[in-house]
Amino acid sequence: MKVYDTGSIRNVVLLGHGSAGKTTVAECLCYVTKVTNRLGSVDEGNTVSDFDKEEKKRKFSISTSLLPIEYKGEDGDLKINILDTPGYFDFVGEVEEAVSAADAAIIVVNGKAGIEPGTVKAWELCEENHLPRLFFVTNMDDDKASFRQLVLDLEKRFGKSVAPFQLPIRENEKFVGFVNVVKMAGRRFTNLNEYEACPIPDYVEKHLNIARSSLLEAVAESSEELMEKYFAGEEFTTEEIQSALRENVKQCNIAPILMGSGIHVQGFNVLLQIIDKYFPSPKELEAIGVDASTGEHFTAHYNDEATISGRVWKTIADPFLGKYSLFKICTGVLKANSEVYNVNKEATEKIGKLYILRGNTPIEVPELKSGDLGAVAKLSITETGDSIAVRNAPIIYHAPKISTPYTYMAYSAENKADEDKLSTALQRMMEEDRTLKVKADPENRQSLLYGIGEQQLEVLAARLKDRYNVSLILTKPKFAYRETIKKTAKVQGKYKKQSGGHGQYGDVVMEFSPSFDYDQAYTFKEQVFGGAVPKNYFPAVEKGIQESCKKGPLAGYPVVGVQAVLLDGSYHPVDSSEQAFKTAASMAFKDGFMQANPVLLEPIARLTVNVPDSYTGDIMGDLTKRRGRILGMNAVHGGKQLIEAELPMSNLYLYNTDLRSMTGGSGSFSFEFDRYEQAPGDIQNIVIQEAKDRAATEE
Known part of the structure; x- marks a missing residue:
């Protein structure tokens, strides 16, 4: 391929819902520009862009593919860099990277399915990045595809900036051609993508006049000179219309609607013409x-x-x-x-x-x-x-703005000998996918793998096996519970051991009570009178408390919010040692903790859910079932609501999957740790039993 100048380049990203037909559009563009002489199919796994083994197996895009094609435009040869992106939300990082490199977007809409959550997400990405865009309606060969209804739905959802540049011509319920609204001319398909002039059918006239009026209004608003001409009732020339529309598309004031059929390779010559005429080159940006x-x-x-x-x-x-x-x-x-x-x-x-x-x-x-x-x-x-x-x-x-991953699972290598190999492989995969993160959790002795969704993590596991021959095990993570006490207990801890020569002797009387400061494991005080315990052993007693707090007596979780007071004790002038007093303090801690009404604290998250208005009832009901507390709800742009709630972290496990199921993929969420609070009795019993089972297994 030759080297192209800046003005002869178009960088165009394909966006849309999963299975809307983006990869088929990319394949057809490659086919009509002679990049390939055989039209590939997603079902057959032989498209130019979906080349990865997992993409062929699952029959959908997982990564963004770059497909440069060459096209002979009106003003000379053109290079169009097509970026074919995944439609499924788990792989949104790939889409965000591609959008950052693109200068314009084609939002692909399935004519039969209509507007889907991925369509809305694509529009929002274009708005956020101020990307010129057009809609390309696929599956027009399907007799259930209603172009007229889809245009009305698009206008209702995205406003009057949406403008059909074509209207379909159907005969015997078959898609046979289109009317060019800009040129007011009929076109009938001949051989696949080729077409010839034809009369405009009578049944199209009414809708053609409506579409034409909308276009002319947009043209008139682009300059005072054209506005005067419009009100004077003068006709615009085709050149005036195209020039005004081009500027409007570039400024994101108009989003043209085009149509075609991937199966029959229809509509792609016009799509290429529109990319050439209406999408900006980098030279203009x-x-x-x-x-x-x-x-x-x-x-x-x-x-x-x-x-x-x-x-x-x-x-x-x-x-x-x-x-x-x-x-x-x-x-x-x-x-x-x-x-x-x-x-x-x-x-x-x-x-x-x-x-x-x-x-x-x-x-x-x-x-x-x-x-x-x-x-x-x-x-x-x-x-x-x-x-x-x-x-x-x-x-x-500016680097690509990548979504933060909130779905996480514990992971390990199937074979312990592969741990180093797995670490290296994951590092490589994270270079490729910036929405993947790994995090060590030493407290629970586990490694955590973060991603956008469960499906993404499953694909990652399959790719690790295929590319690096290492098996990844994904499991439900252990959550960071804490242990504390609710009452006061006074206990003695006495450690005495005699085994020839010097023995071991340490004796402490301690009081344990709740401090209610869950940001600290413990506070230590001494109120010893008369030298019952020499001062030089105070640090050893505190050390015993400190180490005991690392793994609580209730279920093995860290202890927080305990006040420990050394009241009394005794010592032996020969046998006492720092180690003996440290052990005595540990014994006292264990007994005192279990006598002081020990309870389990669970981590509470502050959750924000962004959903369309129509789903707010379902979401709030589901959060209540998850032991959540609704804090408030705020309306945001685009007919959506931000629901704020608090709920236990354990009930957020794989929440992404359930949220998508409830909202058809249109909901999103984020959360952060907020605080600890006492777990209900049934939850505490389950966690304690799980800890006992783990201990028994490890033994």
Whole structure:
């Protein structure tokens, strides 16, 4: 593939709900631009973009694929970098990375299914990133696909900015062509994607006039000159309409609606024409960053003449493909066999060969110009989100904004001998997927794996087995309970041991009571009179209390909120030692704790759930079942509610799966630890029994 100038590049991301047809759209675009001479299918597992073994097996996209295609546009050859993204919410990190690299979006909507939660999420991502967008309605060959109803639904959901550029022509309940609303011309499909002129059917006239009026109003509002012409009743020229619409699409004031059929490869010539005419090239856009030398805000125009700068928007770490860092070049020209400065790491990286990736196929190129997307293999320190530049002009561009993972499970290697291998493999997978995190939990002697959802973690386990031949076991995590006391108890702890020579002797009388300060394990005081216990043994007594608090007598969880007071005791001038008093204090602690009404404390989370209005009743009912307390509810933009609640952390386990089930995938949540409070008796009994069972198993 030749090297393209900035003005001849379009970076376009495919967004939409899972199974809406994004990968099929990408495959059809590859087919009609001669990238492939055989139309692949998701069901057959032979598409250009879904090349991963798990994607073929599960029949949906898991990672973002980059598919550069070439198209002969009106003003010359065009390179369109298609970014095919996953639709399932567990893989939202892949989508967020792709959106950060794109300059425009195609929101794919299944004409039969209509608006789905993924459609809404795609729109919200475009709004958040101010991305020009269009809707492409697939499955128009299905006789149950109602384009008219879908347009009404899209207008109702997203406002009057949604504008159909086409209307379908159907004969005998079959999709045979379309009417071009901009040019007011009929088109009939001939051979697959090709079409010819045809008369506009009478039954389309009414809806055509409505769609046309909406477009002309939008055109008129784009300038005072056109507004005057509109009110004077003068006709706009096709050039005036297209120019005004292009500016409106670029400014996100209009989202065109196009249509097609993936099975019959219909509608993709028009889609390519619209990408060419209406989507901006990087030359018309800016990249926002910070000048690392001054800390000042920096705006870069995509420009080949400036010094090199760019950012890594994605990393691929595959044992078969190797490691690739995927760049978006912001300024200048990146050349093969050169050096760049990693601004984030403050170190120089050597660039070897340059590639553009098409699915899993690297294609070598001599250079990449500003605005283009390409890849470099085997960089040693560069990670996703890092910026490259020259040392004397260090620019840091904003990294992709990635969702925080809240779903977690305990994990371990199936074979203990594979633990190091698993650690290395997980590190590689985290380089590739920034929504995966690992965290050590020494308190419960477990390792935790965080992700967006349960399905993502299952896919990770399958990939680890396939790529690195290491088996991952995922289990329900142990939760960080605490133990404390509710009453006061006075006890004696006496340790006496005689075994020839010096013996061991330590004797303490202690009082244990609740301090109600759950941020501290214990407070220690001494009220010994008359030297019953010499002062030099006080630290040993406190040490015994300190160590006893690490693993409580009730269920083996850390102790908090205890006040320990040393009242009395006795000692032996020869046999007493620090170790003896430490042991005596431990004995006193165990007895006193169990006599002082010990209870279990459970961790309480503060939860925020973001859901559409229609689901608030179901969500609040479910939270109540989980022993949650609703704190409040606030309306937010887009017809949604933010529900705030408190509930036990143990009842949040795999909450993501249940929330999606209740809301059709449209709900999201976040939480953070808030405090500890006493667990109900039935929960306490279950946890204590589980601790006993674990202890018995370990023995």
